[in-house]
Amino acid sequence: MPDLSAQPPIVEARNLTVRFGESTAITGINFTVQQTPDHGEFVAMIGPSGCGKSTLLNVIAGLVSASDGDLLVNGEAVSGPGRDRGMIFQQYSSFPHLNVMQNVLFGMSVNSGELNLSHSGRHDRAMDLIREVGLVGHERKYPHQLSGGQQQRVAIARTLAVEPRILLMDEPFSALDEPTRLEMQELVVNLWYRVHPTIFVITHSVTEAVYLSERVWIFSQGPGQIAYDIRDCIPPTAGIPPLVAQQKRDFKEAVQIVTEAFRKVVGDDQTASPAARAVLG
Ligand code: ADP
Ligand code: MG
Numbered sequence: 001m002p003d004l005s006a007q008p009p010i011v012e013a014r015n016l017t018v019r020f021g022e023s024t025a026i027t028g029i030n031f032t033v034q035q036t037p038d039h040g041e042f043v044a045m046i047g048p049s050g051c052g053k054s055t056l057l058n059v060i061a062g063l064v065s066a067s068d069g070d071l072l073v074n075g076e077a078v079s080g081p082g083r084d085r086g087m088i089f090q091q092y093s094s095f096p097h098l099n100v101m102q103n104v105l106f107g108m109s110v111n112s113g114e115l116n117l118s119h120s121g122r123h124d125r126a127m128d129l130i131r132e133v134g135l136v137g138h139e140r141k142y143p144h145q146l147s148g149g150q151q152q153r154v155a156i157a158r159t160l161a162v163e164p165r166i167l168l169m170d171e172p173f174s175a176l177d178e179p180t181r182l183e184m185q186e187l188v189v190n191l192w193y194r195v196h197p198t199i200f201v202i203t204h205s206v207t208e209a210v211y212l213s214e215r216v217w218i219f220s221q222g223p224g225q226i227a228y229d230i231r232d233c234i235p236p237t238a239g240i241p242p243l244v245a246q247q248k249r250d251f252k253e254a255v256q257i258v259t260e261a262f263r264k265v266v267g268d269d270q271t272a273s274p275a276a277r278a279v280l281g
Contacts, residue, residue, distance in 0.1 A: 008075030010035035010166065010198050011060060015069035018055050024223035026052035029069070031217075031226060033198055035165065040198035042189075044209035046258070047219025047227075048266055053202045056224070057168050060200065061087050073166070086164035090171045093155030094143045101139040103154050104129055107162045129157040133187065149180035156188070160195065169201040173208070182242045185211055193238035206262065210234055210254045211242050218258065220265045228261040230254075233279055 009032040016029040033041050045053045058064040059071045062081040071078050073085070081087075094103045104126040108117065117125065130139060133153040143151050152172060159167065169188075173181040189212060192199055203209050209216050214234050220227040235250040245251050253275055260276035 008072065009033055010040070010074060011200075012072040012075075013056075013069070014072070016056075016059065016066055016071050017068040018052070018059060018064060019067040025055040026222075026224040028225055029056065031229065035198050038196055040165070040192070040196045041215055042192055042199045042213040043201070043215045043217060044213035045200065045202045045217045045219060046204070046206065046209050046262060047217075047224065048221050051219040051222045052224030053219055054170055057087075057170055057200060057202060060166070061085055061168050063087075083162050084164055085166045085168060086159035086162065088152070088155050088159055088167065088169045088172050090174050094151055094158065096143050099140050099142050100130060100135055100146075100154050100157075101126055103143075104157045104161050107158055126157075126161060129161055132160075132191070133157045147180070148176050149184060152176065152184055153187070156191070160191070165197050167197050167199045169199065171202050171204065174204065181208070185242050188212060189238055206255055206258045207246060210251060210258060211237050211245055216258050218261045218265055227265045228280060230258060230261060230279060233257055233275075 011031075011033040013029045013031050017027045018025045033043060035041070045056070047053055055064060059066060060073070060078065062078045062085065073082075095106065098106060105122055108122045108125065127139075130136060133156050135150060135153050135157065138146065138150065143154065146154065155172075172188075173184050176184060185208060188199075188201075199213075201209075201212055203212070214236065215229065215231040216234060217226045218228040218230070219225065233250075233254045235245075235248065235254060237245045237251075256273060257276045257279050260273065261280050264280065
């Protein structure tokens with residue numbers, strides 16, 4: 001057994017600040033997220049619009065640089081995007097001129113040297129992923145021939161194809177109708193449970209945050225900081241469909257606690273329940 005206590009956190013922020021010109025998007029962000037070979041954390045970020053959630057995700061992705069402080073991945077300062085981090089956006093995540101199979105193959109061919117897979121090995125891996133996200137029979141279709149949910153399935157398969165250890169998702173299901181969103185939530189939780197990457201997801205929905213993740217960060221109004229890091233009260237949901245999970249008592253309690261924390265950061269905290277006070281102070 002390797003000594004995991006000797007491993008650096010997979011993602012760590014040390015006093016991270018990002019400014020755009022005169023304005024500060026996030027300031028003084030500190031956290032550590034650990035990963036073991038059989039477990040990556042699933043973190044959901046929620047908070048008022050404009051508080052810096054996308055900015056933080058973009059720093060982790062290597063698309064935006066720190067103005068002050070550090071963002072470390074595996075103990076090293078991030079200097080740009082890398083195959084270890086895959087990003088899934090709300091829309092436009094797939095290449096419109098490539099069909100489903102070609103989209104999934106794309107990432108693999110770019111990194112074929114690192115991945116060390118033959119042509120047929122890549123094809124087999126792509127087919128496995130297409131099956132995994134429920135798109136068998138659609139391999140030759142182009143994004144415009146697919147529904148929004150199917151397009152997000154392509155984006156997930158394409159991103160997973162290069163086996164990133166960190167998945168970054170910025171409001172991935174916001175553009176989807178409710179039944180499709182629930183299907184996608186279940187798909188992602190089950191993928192996470194089996195593949196165990198570290199996942200950061202931004203969402204507007206408290207229910208979605210509680211269902212997906214095991215740790216919820218609530219951002220304060222800009223310049224953003226992590227006002228609450230809630231983990232112990234978030235129940236596991238792997239293998240449980242969203243509508244079933246939502247009926248459970250511990251799930252409802254977690255939704256209440258996160259909702260009240262959200263109210264506190266926007267200055268509406270007169271309704272704190274005993275359960276929420278116990279967690280939030
Ligand atoms: P959120 O995702 O929480 O809604 P963002 O991270 O997108 O918030 O934005 C945080 C703040 O930083 C906002 O005030 C936004 O206008 C500003 N901002 C984000 N990206 C840029 C950019 N590239 N240039 C200038 N300002 C930006
Ligand atoms: Mg955003």
